[in-house]
Amino acid sequence: xxxxxxxxxxxxxxxxxxxxxxxxxxxxxxxxxxxxxxxxxxxxxxxxxxxxxxxxxxxxxxxxxxxxxxxxxxxxxxxxxxxxxxxxxxxxxxxxxxxxxxxxxxxxxxxxxxxxxxxxxxxxxxxxxxxxxxxxxxxxxxxxxxxxxxxxxxxxxxxxxxxxxxxxxxxxxxxxxxxxxxxxxxxxxxxxxxxxxxxxxxxxxxxxxxxxxxxxxxxxxxxxxxxxxxxxxxxxxxxxxxxxxxxxxxxxxxxxxxxxxxxxxxxxxxxxxxxxxxxxxxxxxxxxxxxxxxxxxxxxxxxxxxxxxxxxxxxxxxxxxxxxxxxxxxxxxxxxxxxxxxxxxxxxxxxxxxxxxxxxxxxxxxxxxxxxxxxxxxxxxxxxxxxxxxxxxxxxxxxxxxxxxxxxxxxxxxxxxxxxxxxxxxxxxxxxxxxxxxxxxxxxxxxxxxxxxx
Numbered sequence: 001x002x003x004x005x006x007x008x009x010x011x012x013x014x015x016x017x018x019x020x021x022x023x024x025x026x027x028x029x030x031x032x033x034x035x036x037x038x039x040x041x042x043x044x045x046x047x048x049x050x051x052x053x054x055x056x057x058x059x060x061x062x063x064x065x066x067x068x069x070x071x072x073x074x075x076x077x078x079x080x081x082x083x084x085x086x087x088x089x090x091x092x093x094x095x096x097x098x099x100x101x102x103x104x105x106x107x108x109x110x111x112x113x114x115x116x117x118x119x120x121x122x123x124x125x126x127x128x129x130x131x132x133x134x135x136x137x138x139x140x141x142x143x144x145x146x147x148x149x150x151x152x153x154x155x156x157x158x159x160x161x162x163x164x165x166x167x168x169x170x171x172x173x174x175x176x177x178x179x180x181x182x183x184x185x186x187x188x189x190x191x192x193x194x195x196x197x198x199x200x201x202x203x204x205x206x207x208x209x210x211x212x213x214x215x216x217x218x219x220x221x222x223x224x225x226x227x228x229x230x231x232x233x234x235x236x237x238x239x240x241x242x243x244x245x246x247x248x249x250x251x252x253x254x255x256x257x258x259x260x261x262x263x264x265x266x267x268x269x270x271x272x273x274x275x276x277x278x279x280x281x282x283x284x285x286x287x288x289x290x291x292x293x294x295x296x297x298x299x300x301x302x303x304x305x306x307x308x309x310x311x312x313x314x315x316x317x318x319x320x321x322x323x324x325x326x327x328x329x330x331x332x333x334x335x336x337x338x339x340x341x342x343x344x345x346x347x348x349x350x351x352x353x354x355x356x357x358x359x360x361x362x363x364x365x366x367x368x369x370x371x372x373x374x375x376x377x378x379x380x381x382x383x384x385x386x387x388x389x390x391x392x393x394x395x396x397x398x399x400x401x402x403x404x405x406x407x408x409x410x411x412x413x414x415x416x417x418x419x420x421x422x423x424x425x426x427x428x429x430x431x432x433x434x435x436x437x438x439x440x441x442x443x444x445x446x447x448x449x450x451x452x453x454x
Contacts, residue, residue, distance in 0.1 A: 025077040028061070029054050050078045084131050086122055087176070091158070097178050098219070103171035104128045110219075113364020128172050132162050135174075151262055159245045182249040185228045193221065194368045195405035197428040198388050201371070202356065206232040208421035209287075209311030211351055213328070215318040216358035221366035222315040223247050223291065225358060230313060233287060237311075240280040242273060243291030256283065273297045277304065290314040298331035299339070305351035321355045321372040321384050328352070349374060349382035361401035368405075373414055385411060387429060 032053055054074045058065070065073065075089075090096050090109055098110035104122035108115050122128040136143050139152045143162050150162045157179035164172045183191075185199040194202075205212060206229050214229075216222050227248050233239060235252045246259045258280065261271040273290065274297035280288050281304055292315045293301055305312050316331070318324040325348060332344045339347075357370040369392075372384040387410060392403040407428040410418075415431045418424070425431070 021073070025054060025057065025062075025073065028057050029077060032057060047078060051075075054078060084134060086120060087131065091156075091176075091178075094181070099174075099176040099178075101128065101172075101174040103173070106170075113219075113360060113366060125171055128174070129164075132164075132172060132174055135160055136162065153245050157245075157247065159247075179247060181224075182227050183224055184231060188225070188228055193225075193366055197407055197426050198368060198371060198405055200426040201387065201407075201429055202229055203232045204418055204423040204425070205354060206230075206311065206313075207234070208418050208423045210353035210417075211305045211310060211312050212314075212354050212356060213324055213352055214313065214315045214356045214358065215321070215324040215327075216315075217317065217319060217360065219366075220358040220360045222358060224366075225356065225368070226289065226291070226313055226315055230289060233311065237286035238284060239287050239289060240283055240285040241289045241291070242276045242280060244273065245291075247291065248289065250289075256285075274300060277301055280304075281309075285309060286311070288312045292316065293328075293331060295331060296335035298328060299335040299337060299344075299347070302328075302332060302347045302351040306347065318357075321357045321370050324355050324357070325352075325374075325382070325384070345382060349376045354387070355384065362395060363398075363400045365401050367401075373411065375411070 029050060033050065051074055054077050055070075058070060058073065062073075084091065086107065087099060087101075090099050093111075095111045096109045097113075098115075100108040100110075100115075101122075102108070104125050104127065107118045107121050109118060110116075122131070132143060135154065136150050136152050138155060141150050141152050143150045143164055145164075145166070148164045148167045150160075152160045152162070154160060154176075159177040161175045162172070185194075185203065188194055189196050189199050202212075212229070214222050214226050227250070230239075230248065230250050230252075233250075233252060235254070237252070238254045239250060239252060239256070241248050241250065241255060241257045242260075243257070244260050246257055248257070250257075258276045260273050260276060261269065263270040272295075273293070274295065277288070277290065277297045277300045281300075286309075288301070288304055288309055289312065290297070290301055294317070298316075301312070301314055316324060316327055318327045328348050329341070329344050332347065333339070352374045354374065355370075355372045356368055357372070358366060359369045360366050367390060368388070369390040370386065371388040373387050375383045375385050386408050388405060388407050390403050391406050392401060395401060407426075409432045410425060410429050412431050415425050
């Protein structure tokens with residue numbers, strides 16, 4: 001069969017080159033080049049050399065192609081030879097936030113919160129394994145039957161998870177979460193992730209050194225919100241950031257980023273989030289920012305918040321503000337320090353000032369759906385008082401989420417705390433007493449939702 005006859009339609013790339021054709025030209029390219037000479041060049045020089053050689057091969061041996069088809073074929077061949085093949089254009093697309101490969105023929109991407117399946121895929125399972133090997137080799141890891149699960153991070157910051165048979169019944173599965181772009185609160189307001197009044201309130205919370213927990217499910221934008229709120233930390237303070245995979249992009253000058261380390265091939269050398277939290281307390285931090293608590297380090301973080309490290313920020317996986325408190329209790333109880341229920345409750349109520357809950361809608365939108373202030377009820381009990389709630393309208397046939405950000409009055413105690421910290425309370429959140437205790441102001445007579453958590 002002639003080479004031109006083997007060209008197939010690839011709708012995702014907009015050309016007629018098939019995966020098998022790309023494999024053919026990649027093989028011809030490897031036969032033509034001098035690998036020793038190529039190794040002495042920089043990455044940019046390698047790509048330029050390979051593009052030139054591939055162009056000559058296609059002109060000499062290939063079919064007549066349109067200019068854009070020829071350019072796309074050359075790019076895909078070089079991506080396959082030098083980079084991550086099918087994944088290269090996806091990694092270059094700033095709108096792709098997640099790449100999910102469920103075997104060689106099933107490639108999904110998330111754009112703007114919506115998951116799509118691509119028409120293109122890997123030529124074979126062997127090609128997918130080669131791509132996986134290239135990824136994990138960059139971080140001195142390996143994946144095989146003896147070690148079938150791997151977490152890694154690309155040099156450009158993307159988080160990677162690999163799981164292969166026999167654990168995966170779908171063949172090798174690769175998941176890549178993109179390095180999130182740093183948004184400002186103003187940009188998030190424009191994207192309707194929150195309203196301007198809530199943005200002003202949260203900015204005041206951060207500047208007034210309240211301890212905040214940002215909670216939500218997977219992919220709800222917790223890290224993005226954490227990064228945006230961190231911009232309100234004064235540049236004169238020493239900030240220690242602690243993450244599993246470094247994603248935060250703080251703009252302050254005095255920032256010390258710490259990153260956990262997984263065990264090596266021999267299963268040794270692991271450094272956990274908890275190890276880093278404990279070490280951070282010896283580094284004279286003004287504030288500690290933890291990308292996510294998920295175990296015994298929660299108790300260490302609560303104790304840090306209670307011992308002079310006000311204004312700290314942390315994220316946690318939880319589905320509601322109430323669930324956040326319950327989850328913090330559970331995680332804190334996983335510590336090797338066994339504390340009674342009442343003592344853990346006391347730690348939470350004195351350490352956490354507010355919970356910011358995020359959610360992702362069926363249309364892919366991510367937004368703050370509730371801001372709740374933690375109040376001490378006495379006798380070791382605590383309650384959550386709503387400061388803002390996103391009142392959702394019924395979702396219509398278009399699956400678009402609509403609603404209204406509804407502010408509630410702050411308590412006098414919290415308003416005084418902001419006042420003495422030099423922060424003004426946004427008018428929409430002014431305590432009921434300062435607004436003449438109008439009936440529609442949601443005065444603390446039972447109209448403001450307040451949930452006791454036992």
